Amino acid sequence: MARRRRGLTTEERELWSRVARSATPLPSRGGAPAEEPPKKASSRDLSEVKRQAESFEAESFGAELARFRIGQNALPNPAAHRAEASPAERLRSAPLRMDHKLHRKMSQGKMKPQARLDLHGMTLSAAHPELIRFVLSCHQNELRLILVITGKGRGDHGPLPTRPGALRHQVPHWLHTPPLSGVVQQVTAAHYRHGGEGAYYVYLRRGAFA
Incomplete structure (x- = not known):
């Protein structure tokens, strides 16, 4: 007849409980606990990411178009690439140093130049x-209104462009x-x-060299 197995006493259970609390579990054979493999993205997830990317691109493109107007320079810095004012435009904005009625008459071609110089076709070094x-x-010789002709020109024909x-x-x-x-x-x-x-009116001062 087999002997009946004796159970643990209260004192033995207490001792075992203290040993179990102080024990450190051994690492697994693979070292650090294996991480859970990444979840494979479903086709639904990929479609959602693509939709969000297309939406962001459309919003960015629309914002750029909203800031652009027809006729506006599309370059990053429009001021740096703005068309240069012509010499005539710069002269029109210059301060008026003569009688305004006389200036208007001169600008309208109602005054006949007293002498003229034609520099057309000359190089810069010869013309100056x-x-x-x-x-x-x-x-x-006390002339007041003279005409200097330059031509609209295609540039100096000298050795340097x-x-x-x-x-x-x-x-x-x-x-x-x-x-x-x-x-x-x-x-x-x-x-x-x-x-x-292609020509300039030059109105001279009266009197001695200033």
Whole structure:
């Protein structure tokens, strides 16, 4: 007859409980506990991500179009790429240094120039001294209104390339810098009957060299 197994006493159960609480479990054979494998995205999840991406792209594109207007420069910095004002436009915005009625009459081509200089076809290096000689000579002879023709031009034909219409852009600058600035009172683009934007009225000061 088999012996009946004796159960643990109260004291033995208490002792076992204390041992169990102080024991540290051994790591698994694979080292750190294995992480749960990532859940595979379903086709429904992928469709939702694609829909959100398309929605974001459409909103961004719409915002860019909303800020753009027809005729507006599409470049990042419109001010840097704005079309440069023509010499005639810059002269129209310059301060008026002569009688306004006389200036209006001159701008309308109702005053006949007393002398003219044709620089058309000259290089910049040849035109500059010729302009100085002509203007100072006219001032010395007490002329008031003279005409300087530059042509709308395709640039200086010298050894170094320059911008198209180089003379048309450079002549007003020369007229407003020494030695000519002392005798020149006003410079205006000529009326079309005298050459339009390819020529300039130069109104000279009266009296001695300023």
